[in-house]
Amino acid sequence: MINQNWDVQRIAGALGAEIRGIDLAKASEEEITAVKALLSEHMVLFFPDQHPTVDDHVALGKRFGKLEGHPHLKNPFTQHPELFELAASSGGIADEWHTDLTFQEQPSLMSILHMVKCPASGGDTMWTNLCAAFEALSPPLQEMCSGLTALHDATPHNRPDQMTIHPVVRLHPDTGRKALYVNEHFTRRIVEMSAPESEALLGFLTNWVQNPQFTVRYRWQAGTIGMWDNRCTQHYVLNDFNEERIIQRVTVMGDHPEGDPARWPAWTNSKGLSAASRHDRQLALYMKSQSIAAD
Numbered sequence: 001m002i003n004q005n006w007d008v009q010r011i012a013g014a015l016g017a018e019i020r021g022i023d024l025a026k027a028s029e030e031e032i033t034a035v036k037a038l039l040s041e042h043m044v045l046f047f048p049d050q051h052p053t054v055d056d057h058v059a060l061g062k063r064f065g066k067l068e069g070h071p072h073l074k075n076p077f078t079q080h081p082e083l084f085e086l087a088a089s090s091g092g093i094a095d096e097w098h099t100d101l102t103f104q105e106q107p108s109l110m111s112i113l114h115m116v117k118c119p120a121s122g123g124d125t126m127w128t129n130l131c132a133a134f135e136a137l138s139p140p141l142q143e144m145c146s147g148l149t150a151l152h153d154a155t156p157h158n159r160p161d162q163m164t165i166h167p168v169v170r171l172h173p174d175t176g177r178k179a180l181y182v183n184e185h186f187t188r189r190i191v192e193m194s195a196p197e198s199e200a201l202l203g204f205l206t207n208w209v210q211n212p213q214f215t216v217r218y219r220w221q222a223g224t225i226g227m228w229d230n231r232c233t234q235h236y237v238l239n240d241f242n243e244e245r246i247i248q249r250v251t252v253m254g255d256h257p258e259g260d261p262a263r264w265p266a267w268t269n270s271k272g273l274s275a276a277s278r279h280d281r282q283l284a285l286y287m288k289s290q291s292i293a294a295d
């Protein structure tokens with residue numbers, strides 16, 4: 001049940017709500033349950049004027065599940081391995097559309113971000129609704145995508161060896177909605193297609209999810225907490241500022257993305273080796289490492 005003192009304002013057609021009238025550091029069990037329901041409904045929530053301490057922030061995160069540190073970022077808060085900080089002055093600007101950490105077998109379920117310092121203008125963050133993006137595709141493309149899987153890797157973190165495969169269309173475990181689960185940051189290859197086909201389809205889909213009609217754009221203030229469902233959204237930070245911008249984040253561990261099984265075998269270089277085989281090398285190596293039966 002939502003507390004009557006809460007003011008919940010939807011801020012875009014596709015997703016996102018701003019909530020006032022709650023002190024997250026003092027939230028009751030019922031209030032946390034209500035926040036979870038709002039997150040299911042709106043996918044990304046913003047709570048202005050919270051100003052949590054690092055302890056408050058970590059404690060809040062733990063009420064949503066088990067927390068995980070970032071696999072590749074150094075953490076200045078040694079007493080809190082679950083919390084990490086991104087500062088623009090040291091390159092921490094996530095200016096490419098992504099779902100967090102999809103190169104992991106179990107990408108995070110949700111993240112809770114505290115905007116510690118933000119520029120007077122610029123540095124907004126955008127989110128996109130991956131269920132709306134899937135639902136707006138034509139039935140033939142929906143059907144084909146539902147039978148495909150994709151290879152994701154951590155190349156943006158200089159770890160191309162960290163790879164995994166997820167369904168292209170992910171079933172949200174709570175809402176039962178289908179989400180288009182590929183992103184330009186971490187998704188490398190459609191497993192069942194040739195390299196040029198994969199490039200064309202991934203190019204289309206990762207662009208499609210960026211269509212403004214599926215998005216919300218949020219203008220931050222210091223002290224605001226933002227939280228997003230990482231199973232059905234992507235996000236992007238506008239790199240349009242010069243001042244310092246610092247965020248701190250805790251991350252709730254995720255589950256294994258579920259979707260329909262692949263309807264076709266994995267693509268391999270069945271015609272033998274050639275100059276063009278290099279485009280299949282990463283996929284072939286991954287398949288070999290996992291002993292996945294190929295065509």
Ligand SMILES: O=C(O)CCC(=O)C(=O)O
Nearest residue numbers: 094100113125237247249
């Ligand atoms: O700085 C932001 O607004 C978001 C950064 C980001 O991509 C993340 O924390 O996952």
Ligand SMILES: [Fe+2]
Nearest residue numbers: 094098100235
């Ligand atoms: Fe992110």
